[in-house]
Amino acid sequence: MNKNTNVGLIASFGLVKPVRTLQFGSSHVVDLDTTFRNYVKIDSSKDNAAFGLAVEYQLRPNRVKLNVATEFNITPNNVSAGKFGVGLTISD
Numbered sequence: 001m002n003k004n005t006n007v008g009l010i011a012s013f014g015l016v017k018p019v020r021t022l023q024f025g026s027s028h029v030v031d032l033d034t035t036f037r038n039y040v041k042i043d044s045s046k047d048n049a050a051f052g053l054a055v056e057y058q059l060r061p062n063r064v065k066l067n068v069a070t071e072f073n074i075t076p077n078n079v080s081a082g083k084f085g086v087g088l089t090i091s092d
Contacts, residue, residue, distance in 0.1 A: 004029040020044040033058040065089040
Protein backbone atom coordinates (compact mmCIF):
# COMPACT_ATOMS: atom_id res chain seq x y z
CA MET A 1 0.00 0.00 0.00
CA ASN A 2 1.26 3.48 -0.78
CA LYS A 3 0.06 7.06 -0.40
CA ASN A 4 -1.76 6.85 -3.76
CA THR A 5 -4.06 4.02 -2.66
CA ASN A 6 -7.05 4.13 -0.28
CA VAL A 7 -9.10 1.15 0.86
CA GLY A 8 -12.29 0.93 2.88
CA LEU A 9 -14.70 -1.60 4.33
CA ILE A 10 -18.33 -1.04 5.34
CA ALA A 11 -20.39 -3.61 7.22
CA SER A 12 -24.11 -2.98 7.81
CA PHE A 13 -26.45 -4.95 10.04
CA GLY A 14 -30.21 -4.43 9.93
CA LEU A 15 -32.07 -4.38 13.22
CA VAL A 16 -35.61 -4.34 11.85
CA LYS A 17 -34.98 -6.55 8.84
CA PRO A 18 -32.29 -9.22 9.23
CA VAL A 19 -30.16 -7.91 6.36
CA ARG A 20 -26.40 -7.83 6.42
CA THR A 21 -24.26 -6.14 3.77
CA LEU A 22 -20.54 -6.01 3.31
CA GLN A 23 -18.89 -3.56 0.95
CA PHE A 24 -15.18 -3.33 0.18
CA GLY A 25 -13.73 -0.63 -2.04
CA SER A 26 -10.49 0.95 -3.10
CA SER A 27 -9.26 4.00 -4.92
CA HIS A 28 -5.89 4.36 -6.63
CA VAL A 29 -4.35 7.51 -8.09
CA VAL A 30 -2.60 6.22 -11.23
CA ASP A 31 -1.08 9.56 -12.17
CA LEU A 32 -1.82 13.25 -11.74
CA ASP A 33 -4.84 13.05 -14.08
CA THR A 34 -6.20 9.52 -13.61
CA THR A 35 -7.96 7.84 -10.67
CA PHE A 36 -9.22 4.24 -10.65
CA ARG A 37 -11.95 3.08 -8.22
CA ASN A 38 -13.58 -0.29 -7.58
CA TYR A 39 -15.87 -1.96 -5.08
CA VAL A 40 -17.56 -5.24 -4.25
CA LYS A 41 -20.90 -5.28 -2.42
CA ILE A 42 -22.43 -8.43 -0.95
CA ASP A 43 -25.98 -8.38 0.44
CA SER A 44 -27.22 -11.33 2.50
CA SER A 45 -30.81 -10.84 1.32
CA LYS A 46 -29.89 -11.30 -2.36
CA ASP A 47 -28.36 -14.16 -4.30
CA ASN A 48 -25.97 -11.88 -6.18
CA ALA A 49 -23.07 -9.55 -5.54
CA ALA A 50 -22.24 -6.26 -7.24
CA PHE A 51 -18.82 -5.36 -8.59
CA GLY A 52 -18.21 -1.79 -9.72
CA LEU A 53 -15.40 -0.09 -11.62
CA ALA A 54 -14.84 3.58 -12.34
CA VAL A 55 -12.15 5.64 -14.03
CA GLU A 56 -11.91 9.38 -13.56
CA TYR A 57 -9.71 11.42 -15.90
CA GLN A 58 -8.87 15.10 -15.56
CA LEU A 59 -8.70 16.69 -19.01
CA ARG A 60 -6.37 19.61 -19.58
CA PRO A 61 -6.98 22.45 -18.87
CA ASN A 62 -8.15 21.55 -15.35
CA ARG A 63 -11.74 22.59 -15.96
CA VAL A 64 -13.07 19.33 -17.41
CA LYS A 65 -13.30 15.93 -15.70
CA LEU A 66 -14.44 12.75 -17.50
CA ASN A 67 -15.92 9.79 -15.57
CA VAL A 68 -16.70 6.32 -16.88
CA ALA A 69 -18.29 3.75 -14.55
CA THR A 70 -19.93 0.35 -14.72
CA GLU A 71 -21.44 -2.14 -12.31
CA PHE A 72 -21.68 -5.89 -12.83
CA ASN A 73 -24.14 -8.23 -11.13
CA ILE A 74 -22.52 -11.54 -10.21
CA THR A 75 -24.64 -14.64 -9.52
CA PRO A 76 -23.53 -18.26 -9.19
CA ASN A 77 -24.46 -18.89 -12.84
CA ASN A 78 -23.94 -15.55 -14.59
CA VAL A 79 -22.11 -12.23 -14.74
CA SER A 80 -24.11 -9.42 -16.30
CA ALA A 81 -23.67 -5.69 -16.72
CA GLY A 82 -26.10 -3.94 -14.41
CA LYS A 83 -25.32 -0.26 -14.87
CA PHE A 84 -23.13 1.90 -17.06
CA GLY A 85 -22.50 5.62 -16.92
CA VAL A 86 -20.46 8.39 -18.46
CA GLY A 87 -20.07 11.74 -16.78
CA LEU A 88 -18.57 15.05 -17.80
CA THR A 89 -17.96 17.71 -15.16
CA ILE A 90 -17.13 21.25 -16.25
CA SER A 91 -16.08 23.76 -13.63
CA ASP A 92 -15.30 27.42 -13.84
